[in-house]
Amino acid sequence: MASGMSFQEIQKSYFKVFIALLILTALTVAVTTIHFGDVANIVIGVVIALAKAGLVAYIFMHLKFDNKRLRYFVGIPIFFFVTLVMTLTVLGL
Amino acid sequence: MEAVLSQEKHAHAGGHAHGESFIRHYIFSTDHKMIAKQFMFTAIFFLFIGGAFALFIRWQLAYPGQPIPLIGQLLPSTWVNAQGAVTAEWYTQLLTMHGTIMIFAVIIPLLVGTFGNFAIPLMIGADDMAFPFLNMVSFWLFPLAGVIMMSGFLMEGGSAAAGWTGYPPLSAIASTGQTLWIVALFLIGFSSILGGVNYITTILNMRAPGMKMFDMPMTVWAVFITAIIITIGTPVLAAALSMLFMDNFLSTSFFVPAHLTVATRDMSRTAGGGQPLLWQHLFWFYSHPAVYIMILPGMGVVSDVLSTFSRKPLYGYKAMVYAIIAIAFLGIIVWGHHMFQSGMNPLLGTTFMVSTMVIAVPSAIKTFNWLGTMWRGKMEFTTPMLNAVAFVSMFVIGGLSGIFMASTPVDVFIHDTYFIVGHIHYVLFGGSLFAIFAGLHYWFPKMSGRMYDERLGKLHFWITFISFNATFFPMHILGIGGMMRRIYDPTVYDFLKPFQPMNEFITISAIVLGFAQFILVYNLAHSWFYGKKAKRNPWRANTLEWQAPSPPPHGNFDTELRVYRGPYEYSSPESVQDYLPQTVSPEELLAQRQRHEERLAQQEHAQPVA
């Protein structure tokens, strides 16, 4: 692996991420049972999901260790995803 | 590593096929050149089917309700009436299938499938694609989809008939043919994505040693950017098609509002609550970039051809690359200009108009750079060059007529009229198809190992060029007159009656245009077997594919490649010849010059004696 981390360290980071993901899952379920208001609930749900996704992409999918150029493959579609969704939101309102 | 590479390379170079069976070599081949040929033959086959559909459509428009000459009586009664004239039902199926076939089964497979597959590995000095097996799967999904789509004609209710744009609710409440259309497009989309993944990986990873991104020929750049558009746009279409499939097949209501009054279908299960405009957004999010998928590779091919036959470096190479990137980027965010009259928020109309107007800028850059390339060149008018020159001129018309649509108030009037039909054909026929003709002739010697017949090539070009303009230019006038597209019989309307002679003229030109394509097929087919044997580099071109034997064997190259410079060093003062291939090393160049000077000296020496 290009990261220069030892296998033990990597393995350890995997388990840490795993625990974090489980905690975040529990958190998101717990938090959304409380009704903060429509928008607030959506924001909380999306933020936690983004955090989880970031962990998966960054550690499990090796974006942290790998060639930085790979991040374009995530960045470009996300940009267009946002464009599409924002336009559609205007349409839906 | 280098040593191992070259050893293996020589092992491959000689062998055409290591005792491959017929099936492995010709049918389920993983060789990019064979796949390119397969794409080409299949797409040309579909070109004729789509063309025949167009002629049926034209016949009906020029002579409404009159029997189709010669074959009218032979067609099944579900297609034509008792006299042999096209029925309104078949007419809508024809126009739908004409659009779909020409876009998804002709132009995209020819430009992206054929040229992408053939040119990428050869032009970057690779032996094959990064994923040869995926490449094969990507091809075979395409004829499969073609068969599925065409089988709609045999179904009850006929094939898809909602236009190639397939707007719901019309497409969501349609017959089996529409379902097949959805499935077929999904498969073609998947095939495109596999191709796109393959192209991007190949171009990023497998360029010859020394070849930087900015040493790539424009064709490779264009296909690379196209592949990026494909991977970003096509999946959105796939998602939209999935939802349309659910609507059509399982009566869900993604795109179907409540309480529709539909006679042809039981709507009791449909809950409603959907939004028809949602489809249009998702569809155009793919299909507007698809227009660029269909034109960008053409621009790349034309850039290469223009530079080669002007014997001059491509003017503003980097600007051309950035223009392609700009077109691609803007192309993905302007989809809403197809929807100015759709009932979407007019505020979106404003924003989409501005972005659409801006897209004209990179297109203008490209045009001016092509002009700059020809400036003080030494042009040779071979068939590829003629077609490329026609491309530029036709693309200018197609681009300029687009400005009318981009301006929202003018679009109010010309939207969904023949002005649009004229515009799209100037872009897709005058643009893409002329680029395809240019590319087919340009790479024909490399593909087949033989030269095409130059005289037939020019004959085909001139007939096509003239009848093309005679067919599609008057459509702009029809559009200004207000003639709606996709109508079965324009004579129903009083204000369209004066245009009937023009419709007849268009139809006659279209028939000439259609039949002229047989010259192309005859020329290519005949030359494939009986043409003059082609040299390795008949056009004295710089790019890497001309360093390979004609036709290239399995493994493509028989020499070690290393790239030292950009692809457009024509008429370079450094070189003895008027071209300077990318692979010639500086030392070799020096040696060439020395030999040349010695020869000159000898001649001078010899002259007084003579």
Added chain:
Amino acid sequence: MSTLATTHTRFGTGIYHGKLGMWVFLASEIMFFSGFFGAFIVLRNLNIEVFTASAHMLDKTVATVNTAVLITSSLTMALAHLALERGEQGKFRLFLFITILCAFGFLGIKSFEYATKFGHHIYPWTNTFFATYFTMTGFHALHVIGGLIPMIWMLGKSLVKGYPQEMHHRVEALGLYWHFVDLVWIFLFPTLYLIF
């Protein structure tokens, strides 16, 4: 595949083909699901009451368990790749096996959920919420199946003659795909079950 050309060992970006190609493919997958998420947002804004009422009919507990199952499978997939990279075939087999088990578990729970819905006469055509629910989770389940097949093939090969260690690139590419499937679910879970 013996005729594969020599340039196949050329990696201009320093990333081998399988991984690069997989990332490009995943980029397109992001756009595929963005189409559905876009549709979800539009339809939700149009039918907010229907969506709220219908979302409360979903079983949160089952979905939470399923999320945990999928996260676990992601972990074991990552560990499986790590093990293969180190040449620990036994561990590789074990972790891959757990991953497959989790995938089947996920599918099992999902079909239980579907069956319960059908039992209550809830179908995709019931309303727009369930249309999006079934379509999105259905396509996600198809992606799970798409990942399962090569996993089973790899496990089978590993059991018969040992999975070649130098093929760990393939396992990594498959792992990327598998984590992506997990990632999609991470977004589907709150979108469909929680935010209402």
Added chain:
Amino acid sequence: MLDWLPENVSIFGEGVDHLFTLIYYITVAIFILVNVIYVAFIIRYRRKRKGERAYHYHGNNLLEFSWTALPFVLFLFLAFYSDGIWEDIKYSDRTPNPDLVVEVMGQTYMWHFRYPGSDGIFGRRDAKFMGTTNPFGIDPDDPNGKDDYTTINSMTIPVNKTVLVHLSSMDVIHSFFLPNMRVKQDAVPGQWVDVWFNSMKTGKYEIACAELCGSGHYLMRAVLDVKSQSAFDGWIDEQYGSQLAALSAPAAASAPNADASQNDQSAPAVSPTH
């Protein structure tokens, strides 16, 4: 080429045509400019003998910049100029106060028009009442709807008056196209869109459908009759006459249609004029 445009009779149509002409001249000028240069190059720079060398030149940044900037300025100008007219036509806050409101409903291969009747108020409508016999879904219990009357494929409006059209469709997407008014607007099922126009001239004009709506798409033709104010008033009175006659014989009207009673309130359809 622009002589082929159908006669314009609406007020904002003048702005549209003006813009059309402007763009036409700009594009024709660009086209001629480019093609003259192009043809000149083709003639001037062809290869005359073998081995001739072209000018080795890679490009010029200043030129490159100028032919980026010029179109950019030109097209942005066009965009902003167009936008003024666009806002006048489509933005709801720019719509002038209407003198007459008409509801238009597209149905496969015909147009329905609904007028508010003598009280000038439309009866309530609800999509759940919609059907072939009640295309607008008029609520049968709303008294305001009693005097509403509908026509098929025939629209009558007074001259020089602003007409606001509420547009929708009951099955697939249609497009309400009035070539002479420079009006085109898609009619989307499940959604009401407003369009306005006014005619400066009396006469009969055609209304077409511009969005593929099935195999009978081409048959979806209606007639727009622009009458002088007095003739329009007369036409309205005539409609009331028939309306009142229908209302005064409610038993005769409703008995045969007991199952579709919501249709009774609408006046007998005026038959198409063609």
